[in-house]
Amino acid sequence: MIFFKRQLPLAITFVMGAAFAFQYYVPHPASEEAITHVADWMKIITGFALILGIASLFHVHAVKVKRQVPGWGYSFVLYAAMLVTIVVGFLSKGETKIDGTQTGFGWLYDYTMVPLQGTMFSILAFFIASAAYRAFRARSREASVLLAAAVVVMMGRVPLGQFLVPWTWDVTQWLLNVLNSAVRRAILIGVSMGAVALSLKIILGIERSYLGGGRDQ
Amino acid sequence: MIGIDRRIIFLLIGFATLLPLLKPFGLPIKVSPEVRAVYEYIEALPERSVFLLSFDFDPSSKPELEPQATALLRHAFRKNLRVIGMTHWLTGTGLADGVFSKVAAEMGKERGKDYVFLGWAPGTGALIISMGQDLYKAFPSDYSKNPTRGMPVLVGVRTLRDVNYLVSLAAGGAGIEMWYVFGKDKYRFEMGGGSTGVIAPGLYPFLRSGQINGLIGGLQGAAEYETLIRQKGTATAGMDAQSATHFVIIILVLLCNVFYFLLRDQKGRSA
Amino acid sequence: MPEQLIPTGTFLGAWVAAGLTLFIYSFLYTDNPLFKLGEHLYVGVSVGYSVVVVWYTVFIRLVGEEIKKGNFEPIIPVFIGLLILTRFIPKIAWLSRIAFAFVVGFGSGVAIPRTVSALILKQIEDTVNPLFTLGEGGLSLGWDLALPQSGVNTVILLVGVVSVLFYFFYSIEHAGPAKVAARTGIYFLMIAFGAAFGYTVMSRMSLLIGRFADLIMFSGAEYGYATLVLLGVIIVTLALWEIAIRRREGHSPPE
Numbered sequence: 001m002i003f004f005k006r007q008l009p010l011a012i013t014f015v016m017g018a019a020f021a022f023q024y025y026v027p028h029p030a031s032e033e034a035i036t037h038v039a040d041w042m043k044i045i046t047g048f049a050l051i052l053g054i055a056s057l058f059h060v061h062a063v064k065v066k067r068q069v070p071g072w073g074y075s076f077v078l079y080a081a082m083l084v085t086i087v088v089g090f091l092s093k094g095e096t097k098i099d100g101t102q103t104g105f106g107w108l109y110d111y112t113m114v115p116l117q118g119t120m121f122s123i124l125a126f127f128i129a130s131a132a133y134r135a136f137r138a139r140s141r142e143a144s145v146l147l148a149a150a151v152v153v154m155m156g157r158v159p160l161g162q163f164l165v166p167w168t169w170d171v172t173q174w175l176l177n178v179l180n181s182a183v184r185r186a187i188l189i190g191v192s193m194g195a196v197a198l199s200l201k202i203i204l205g206i207e208r209s210y211l212g213g214g215r216d217q
Numbered sequence: 218m219i220g221i222d223r224r225i226i227f228l229l230i231g232f233a234t235l236l237p238l239l240k241p242f243g244l245p246i247k248v249s250p251e252v253r254a255v256y257e258y259i260e261a262l263p264e265r266s267v268f269l270l271s272f273d274f275d276p277s278s279k280p281e282l283e284p285q286a287t288a289l290l291r292h293a294f295r296k297n298l299r300v301i302g303m304t305h306w307l308t309g310t311g312l313a314d315g316v317f318s319k320v321a322a323e324m325g326k327e328r329g330k331d332y333v334f335l336g337w338a339p340g341t342g343a344l345i346i347s348m349g350q351d352l353y354k355a356f357p358s359d360y361s362k363n364p365t366r367g368m369p370v371l372v373g374v375r376t377l378r379d380v381n382y383l384v385s386l387a388a389g390g391a392g393i394e395m396w397y398v399f400g401k402d403k404y405r406f407e408m409g410g411g412s413t414g415v416i417a418p419g420l421y422p423f424l425r426s427g428q429i430n431g432l433i434g435g436l437q438g439a440a441e442y443e444t445l446i447r448q449k450g451t452a453t454a455g456m457d458a459q460s461a462t463h464f465v466i467i468i469l470v471l472l473c474n475v476f477y478f479l480l481r482d483q484k485g486r487s488a
Numbered sequence: 489m490p491e492q493l494i495p496t497g498t499f500l501g502a503w504v505a506a507g508l509t510l511f512i513y514s515f516l517y518t519d520n521p522l523f524k525l526g527e528h529l530y531v532g533v534s535v536g537y538s539v540v541v542v543w544y545t546v547f548i549r550l551v552g553e554e555i556k557k558g559n560f561e562p563i564i565p566v567f568i569g570l571l572i573l574t575r576f577i578p579k580i581a582w583l584s585r586i587a588f589a590f591v592v593g594f595g596s597g598v599a600i601p602r603t604v605s606a607l608i609l610k611q612i613e614d615t616v617n618p619l620f621t622l623g624e625g626g627l628s629l630g631w632d633l634a635l636p637q638s639g640v641n642t643v644i645l646l647v648g649v650v651s652v653l654f655y656f657f658y659s660i661e662h663a664g665p666a667k668v669a670a671r672t673g674i675y676f677l678m679i680a681f682g683a684a685f686g687y688t689v690m691s692r693m694s695l696l697i698g699r700f701a702d703l704i705m706f707s708g709a710e711y712g713y714a715t716l717v718l719l720g721v722i723i724v725t726l727a728l729w730e731i732a733i734r735r736r737e738g739h740s741p742p743e
Contacts, residue, residue, distance in 0.1 A: 005582045009589035016593030024403075024601035036350035038594060041565035042343035043355075045591055047546030048569030050307075050339065054535055054542075055576065074524050078532040085536025094544030095361075096311045097318065102497065105540065109311040111501030112508060113537055114276040115702065116530035117308070119512040121277040122695035125462075126516055128688065129230045130223040133469040137477045142678045147474070149682025150689075151467055157437050157690055159244035160460030169247060170634060175683055176421055177636040182648025183680035185422040185611050186673075189649075190656055192607035199596035199603075210592045211585045212575075227516045234693070234700050280698020281691060307541055308534060337545060342598065358549055398606045399598070414691030418684050425636060425645075426614035428606070435687065436694035455697040462693040 010205040017203030084108075149175060226469065233465040237457035246456060251424055252441040254431030255409040256292070258382060264297040266381040267374055269406075271396065272304040272313035274388035278413050279312060282386045284439035284452035285411040286316050289384060292446050294324035299370045300332040301380070303356070305344065305391040310337045314360055328361070330369045336360030341391045345399040349377040377404040386411040393420055397428050411438065493710050506706040506714040509699060510722050517726060615649050617642050648676045 020038070023031050061075040088104040096106030138144040155161030156172025201207035262268070270289060274282045293300050304313045317334045326332055335356040338344050347355035352375060353366050365371055373379060383406050387393045393410040401408050407430060412420055414435030423429045433442055436459060439452035511526035551562045571587035574580045619639045620627045630638030654666070655673030662670040707715035 005585065009585040012586060012589040013593035013596075016590060017597035020594055020597030021600045024598070032350065035346060035598075036354065037561070039340070039343045039347040039350065040354055040561075041568070042591065042594060043338050043340040043347060044546055044550055044562055044565035045569045045572070045587070046339035046343070047542050047550075048566075048572045049591070050538065050542050052572060052575065054539060057531075057535055071524070074528040077525060078528040078535075081529045081532025082536040082539075085533050086539050089536065089540030090543075094540050094548075096314060100318075106311060107497055107501060108533060109537060110315070111505045112529065113308070113533045114279065114312065115505040115509045115699075116512065116526060116533065117276040118279055118695065118702075119509045119699055120527075120530060122280075122692070122699045123512060123515060125234075125692040125696040126227045126230055128692050129462075129466055129469060130226045132466055132689075133221075133226055133473050134223075136470050136473060138474050142674055145675055145678040146682040146685070147470065149679045150685040151470065151682075153683045153686030154463045154467055154689055157435075157686065158460040158463045159246055159456050160464060162247050163244050172683075173249065174633055174641075175679060176418060177425065178633075178641045178644050179648060179676060180418050180680045180683045181421040181425050181636075182645045183652050183676050184419050185425075185615060185645075186649045186652035186656075188419075188422055189608055189611055190653060192603050196600055196603050196608075199600050202592060202596045210588055212588070224516065230696070234696050235704075238697070238700055238704055277695070280701075281694045307538055310541060311537075337541065338550070339542070339546060342595070346598065357553065362549070394607075398602045402602055402606045414687040414689075414694065417691075418680065418687050422611055422614075426610050428610060435690050436697070437690065451698075451701065455694065455701065458697045458700070459690065459693055462696070463689065466689055466693075 009211055010208070014203055014205060017199070021203070229465055229469075230462060233461040234458050237461045238455070241454065241457045243457065244460065246437075246440050246444045246453065248441045248444055249438075251432040251434070252438050253445065255289075255384065255411075255433055256431075256442060256445045258407065258409065258430055259289070259292055259296060259298070262296060262298060262381055266298050267301065267379060268293045268298040269301045269303070269377075269380045269383040271383065271385040271392075272302060272309055272316070273306055273385050273392040274304075274312075274413070275306045275309040276312055278388035280451075280455070281413045281436050281439065282388060282411060283312070283316060284436065284450055284455075285386055285433050285442065286313075287320055287450055288439060288442040288446055288448070288452070289386075289411070290316065290320040291324065291448055292442075294320065294326050294331070295446070297331075299374075300326075301335065301370070301374070302332065303335040304337050305341050305395070306388070307337050307339075310360070329363060333365070333368055333370050334360045335365070341395055342399040345377075345396060349400060349404040352376055377406055380406045382406070383408040384411060387416065388413050389416065392416075393423065393429060397423065401428070409433075499711060502706045502711040503714045503718070506703060506711075507718045509703060510715070510718055514722055514726060518730075520726060520729060522722065522725065615646055619643065647672065652676050 020035065023035050061078055064072045064075040065079070085105075085108055088108055092098075092103035092105035094105070095103055096109055097103065102110070136147060136150075138147050152168050153172050153175065155165055156168035156170075162169045198207060202210065259268070270286065270293070272282075272286060290300065302313060302317050304310055314334050314336070317332065320326075321328065321332055328334075336359060338356060340347065344355060352371070356365050358364050359368075377383075377400055383396065383400070385393045385396045385408065387410060393408075393412065396408060400406070408428075409431040410420055410423070410429045411433035412435070414437075417432065417434035417438075420429070420432055420434075424432050433439065436452050436455055439450075440456050443450050443453050508526050508529065511522045512530075514520055515523040551566060554562050568587045568590055571583050573584075575584040617637070619642055620629055621639070629640065631640050632638045633640060635641065651669050651673035653673075654669045655662075655677065660666060703715045705711070707713055
């Protein structure tokens, strides 16, 4: 039994990982066919994985409603909103428009989801201003450099800044294309090497945390 | 003064955003080389070339990326390109279809003949590989449930290798980088990028190395593109408010430091 | 009430959108029931939308319609997907490991060569560009700072990449020449973070501009002054709520 619970998954990971790492270098039609089919399968499997995420959310709020923890009424609102959206969605056959006419599903999307999602993220603008006022201090040489770069970029990237202080445009372009590029490139190379190392560890069975689910016997 | 109620700062930002929207002052917009590069590539494409626009964002990035999408689509339709749209972001599907329908109607373009919106499919990297191997297997039907095989707009297009230019409008991970790593690296189409301001600085290494030929960054980038196509839209309208808010932030930061140094001097003298 | 010139659905939608937007912005005053309502509605609608789109895209379009055409290949990924769902049944949850092994193995395998090629080799290739160009007057080092590919910028880029990579290399002590390299890296990092901050401010302000533009549109007569009316209603509601809180607790609500 332990073979099926531990060794088999690790073996599958190794075979899949090694095969599709080498596939990149093999232009043979059979190799191209293999990746075509498996990539298609992954799309469907990802759909099932999304169900997992959605079900977890269901469960978290179901517990809140069941135990009537403080604020459980809001979880009820969440469920109601979810249910209404699903029902309207199925009645609209998943379409936001039919023959150019907006459906109920499209209405919900345009007038509830879009404004809610947009506003949730736009509220950060206020907090960034408040945080900048309270915390953005030139306490050291490094902080001063950061502050100076931020001010130059903020001026250089808007028409008013370009109009009042024209050199901020050119300096911003140089900062982004040279200095910023250098740093981002170094971070990208470092992170990518880490990602490759992690992928190798997963394929070789050294890293196993992704397996989860169930206990070894 | 440093301990000022933050709601006063919120009010300042609110007014700095609202007043220029109500009374714009209209300053000229300077075009950067990276935005011009995307424009010039599309401008040079022959009629009926295949242009793939990937709407890799959701409503949270709508104010920045929708104007970019609108400007790019207007340009592409004006050049009579065949436009293929799709998205990697599930919650962005309705938004993307809305933009397509609106601009296509404005430019008198026909779905299925001049453009197709494929919609969303899961998989991100796997989806790109799938499109690179066989577009019709990746998307057997479009967003409106019409079969993709045999569609006039997709004649001669079998895989990503048949795409002449791709632009990914990205708000995060599943976007430009992913399109390059899983797409352009193997399937060798040319690509450019549009992004939110948050991720734009991180894309400059790709721009420098030629992995993307151009980059439209944030609302400013969208305004620059609108200037190039000589059709002002929501991005240009928002630039005055952008200027005002930036200056408010700069003044707040400078004030914060003035008070900080004054306080520090006072403490130093009293010690 | 002015004559309605827009469709009823759009008119109603404007009121709903403006109301929900102001509910969320009410958080700027203080955390309150209107914000919590908006927040939970957002999550509920988003999840509901995702469920519908996943159902029609994956199960109907990619599986159902393919099987109807006589292509039974999707049964294989459906079977693997069902294995993922066994995670909900503790007795057979171990079966989900097989599915995850399949997915993660594939993902890791395809990522390695593509990451190495696209994100490592290509980036290194562009970092080690030629410094000198051969022109009519012989070899020359380009001094034009405005040109990203000039010789002087190539040198700065190379110094930047190496010093930042060195800063994150903790296997040797940052002392002596190593300290100089690390300190150089820190200054490069500070400039990049400053640029990132500037761009983040630009991005967040853009989002705010977008929402305000919609609120301004919905404050028009054709939408029945939705924004203005709802703003007034919300201010009154928050005032009444705060009075009720103060009476109950006898002190100011937390900020």
